[in-house]
Amino acid sequence: MQRDQMNIVIVGHVDHGKSTVIGRLLADTGSLPEGKLEQVKATCAKNAKPFEYAFLLDALKDEQAQGITIDAARCFFKTSKRDYIILDAPGHIEFLKNMVTGAARAETALLVIDASEGIQENSRRHGHMVSLLGIRQVVVLVNKMDIVKYSEKVFREIEEEYRDFLAELNVSPVNFIPVSAREGDNIVHLSKKMPWYQGYSIKQQLDQLKKQEDLPDQALRFPVQDVYKFTEGADERRIIAGTIETGSINTGDEVVFLPSRKESTIKTIEEFNVPAKKTAYAKEAIGFTLTTQIYIRSGELMVKKTEKIPNVSTRFKANIFWMGKSPMIKNKRYKIKLAAARTTVKLVDILNCLDASDLSSVANKQVIEKHDVCECILETTRPVAFDLADELENTSRFAIVDNYEISGGGIVLNNLSTEESMFEKNIREREFSWEKSAISLKERADSYKHRSKFVLLTGPPDTGKQKIARALERRLFENNYKVYYLGKVTMEHGLDSDISSYPDSNDEYIRRLGELARIMTDAGQIFITTISDADDFDIRKLKLLNEPNEILVVNTGSNIFNNFKVDLDLDEHIDVQKAVLSIEKLLKEKEIILEYYL
Amino acid sequence: MDHLQKLEAHSVFLLREAYREFNNLCMLWSIGKDSTVLLWLARKAFFDHVPIPLVHIDTHYKIPEMIEYRDRLALKWKLNMIYGQNSEALKNKRTFPDGNVDRITCCRNLKSEALKHTLSGEWSRYKLNHETQKYEVDSNKDPYTGVIVGVRADEEGSRSKERYFSPRDKENEWGVGDQPPEFWNQYKTDFAPGTHVRIHPLLDWTELNIWEYIEREKIPTVSLYFDQGNGQRYRSLGCYPCTTPVVSDAKNEADIIKELRTGRFSNIAERSGREQDKEDGGGLETLRREGYM
């Protein structure tokens, strides 16, 4: 028989009484080891030091050093109803990272405000963070009521002011409780000193709260964490592995993978040492096989075809909190991790920053500083699938990595896919300011006796692309065309030698290749190169980058494109001369090279 | 989902995340109950495969049954089994049982040092050849940059401040004060060259959870954990000169679970049978900062 557990986090401004509240909860619910309270009191008396409930935490810490299994970083107390785990959340501003770590795992937050000092900077900041992190149950404790003589007026004033503040954040607190942690009022039992308060004590309130269960009627969201094919032992299964974020799924369900939009049907649900089953639910770490062989990468989001489809976009509005050592700045590349997806993101614009201390918005901010919470526009280099925070919050959440460190987190508020992306804008501006040569493309084509073209060979690795590309260069050259083949290694050790420092080096590689193609085709060349494992999105990007010039895509081996139609499909390891001739034929059909020039 | 299923699902998620993000990953297997549960969770995560090498540090003072058990499972579950050791210290008898050093130094020599240099690839690694069933010197000398470890937060204080993905610098040092934030199942998986990471999928498990899970999944464990008729059993397994059994008549998993639930041990540290923990008060914290598990 297992007992119910609830994770709670205690936040608030420094010295407002968090540790004292924790000490009280431990002591008054009888959750301390036997004799601990007396022992700490005795030590205080011996040292002529007034006893503090907060000392109980320190005392427990000392015990941990001796190996006893109580833990102040995660301390426990019990009521008859359930076990509570208090996650460590020191209130000092420098400890925001720890607070976020604790709060993100909590179902309930107790927010402590000192009645005599009133609402302070971190009372607000923590309230804001708690709402961003998605804790739905917030109980506000107005502490140190003894100092204000248990005045209802003081309590109501704080309650009103803080309620208004939370309302702006769309948080409706479960309750406001007047307490004195030091005196033990309204901690476990209702205190006679505040007859005007008829609500719950802290303990009663906690026991009233509901465990947050996952709603079975939410849409399925299954981030593809990885795709496994372990060939040893003749295991033929190709397993799509991950943890179901929300919803449920059955064998036989039709599914769509995003952003690639590939479709298939669930064949089996895979697990180890568990009887076979037909349905899997939220939070299960599980695997699936599909009825069809489709090429899926980790990072995609699997959803049900019959349910609401999430957004797929490269541009969105988000709310971000920043913890990084250096501020978040515009146009710098960061890594974004959203569910299982990872890609590069840039800060495009800061719409407004809430100054956490008074929730006033600061206009015209140019950077997001440590501890700021800002509404802003972000743009990724590849499309990502996401939900909006007010629709399905789990899959609206992301983390941002700056220089190896998790530096920020946020939630997506809106999809801005209809706006022109920074990428498109850059290309438009590039074309606008392109210094046009005095020699027109037409003049070049007439002189070279062919038009320019970007010829790209794609397909899985090791399909013979490179050999074909090199032979094609030779063949066209011998027929007097202006042609150039560029090998990937050449780029790697030259132009791209810095590329590993980019958060998503493949995207930057594509961008550079596209820009190079634009230059080479502008120079009238037939520019040939190869790229492995390109997907629809890579090709779309290369096409855009090469505009207004043309691209020809030849696939070798199995075709992994979803919608994109290649110009020519060749078998894996096809005879090189045969491949060259068919590409040449295609170039003629497309009138890149013309018979009569020959 | 019940509590154990939730713990299992989260650990599986962490193992898959580690496997996805790190190229040079290994998992430490001490043969004890925790790291054996971890190994079992890897079979869960990877659908009956264990695509991660298992590294065992052989102090040569392990109870013989443990080594026999290690090799039996390694063969049966087709594990990529590797062990490392401090050959120098063993040869020169710089050990506590030889009477030449104290317990802490012995641990440092046979475990911390052996581990550090085995992980870095500087010292020989011995790999199980499944055909000959013998260990051979492993030709792979690449340092492991991700190390999966079965520590639990409830074991002792210093472990409760750990993260699931916990960075270590070049010197294996652990910065307790400056831990990366972890939220929404996003972890620090990006590392500067030269640094590495410890991954702790069992952080949220308790000793009781471990036994409940072993019972539920029927995971084979070393018989030393059970009373063999003399009213004693081991609660934690280490080297025989430094590990003492506890008084207990628990003969199987169910008995141990009952014993733990009644709180019989609630004020006795799990590792109290490990003598090295007692020397220099916070001995473990010191060892830990130096890279001990």
Ligand SMILES: Nc1nc2c(ncn2[C@@H]2O[C@H](COP(=O)(O)OP(=O)(O)O)[C@@H](O)[C@H]2O)c(=O)[nH]1
């Ligand atoms: N008068 C009074 N003092 C309190 C009360 N709760 C806490 N304090 C005092 O406020 C100070 C800070 O409390 P502490 O719990 O350490 O605050 P924290 O920084 O939020 O953890 C300590 O000196 C406590 O004794 C209370 O209810 N009444």
